Amino acid sequence: MKSSISRSLVMLSLSFFFTSLFTMSQAIASDVSIIDPYVRAVPPGQTVSAAFLQLENSSGNTHYIVNASSPVSKVVELHSHVHENGMMKMRQVESIEIPANGKTVLEPGGLHIMLIGLHDTLKIDQKVAITLEFKDGSSQVIEAPVRKIMMKGMMMKK
Numbered sequence: 676m677k678s679s680i681s682r683s684l685v686m687l688s689l690s691f692f693f694t695s696l697f698t699m700s701q702a703i704a705s706d707v708s709i710i711d712p713y714v715r716a717v718p719p720g721q722t723v724s725a726a727f728l729q730l731e732n733s734s735g736n737t738h739y740i741v742n743a744s745s746p747v748s749k750v751v752e753l754h755s756h757v758h759e760n761g762m763m764k765m766r767q768v769e770s771i772e773i774p775a776n777g778k779t780v781l782e783p784g785g786l787h788i789m790l791i792g793l794h795d796t797l798k799i800d801q802k803v804a805i806t807l808e809f810k811d812g813s814s815q816v817i818e819a820p821v822r823k824i825m826m827k828g829m830m831m832k833k
């Protein structure tokens with residue numbers, strides 16, 4: 676008897692949790708559009724990859740991605756590339772800004788979402804779920820297909 680009450684309490688709070696999650700992602704989805712997300716295919720055995728996408732903000736407020744997560748890797752970090760002594764190096768960043776009524780592009784050689792410690796080899800066209808967390812605590816889940824891409828711009832000046 677007691678356990679069935681606690682079970683229904685758990686169900687109740689779970690359904691509330693998912694309802695509020697859904698409401699939050701709806702709110703952000705109307706502000707920020709995700710365009711052309713993809714994940715870089717890497718050779719078997721390589722445990723690090725990256726995701727790229729474009730973010731379009733149709734609202735008058737600046738939005739920030741402050742965190743990302745994915746079931747495909749142990750760790751997910753927000754990264755940028757910086758020039759240092761003539762070399763391109765990756766740096767973890769606190770957040771990725773999407774300006775009001777503006778666009779932010781995550782691309783090879785620039786901002787990206789780093790997938791560190793892949794659990795399995797990524798397959799071409801496999802859809803990778805990535806949860807983007809915004810500064811206000813809301814989140815949006817994207818499905819990024821795995822694609823073969825060229826390493827461009829690593830040695831070139833932009």
Ligand SMILES: [Cu+2]
Nearest residue numbers: 754765787789
């Ligand atoms: Cu990186």
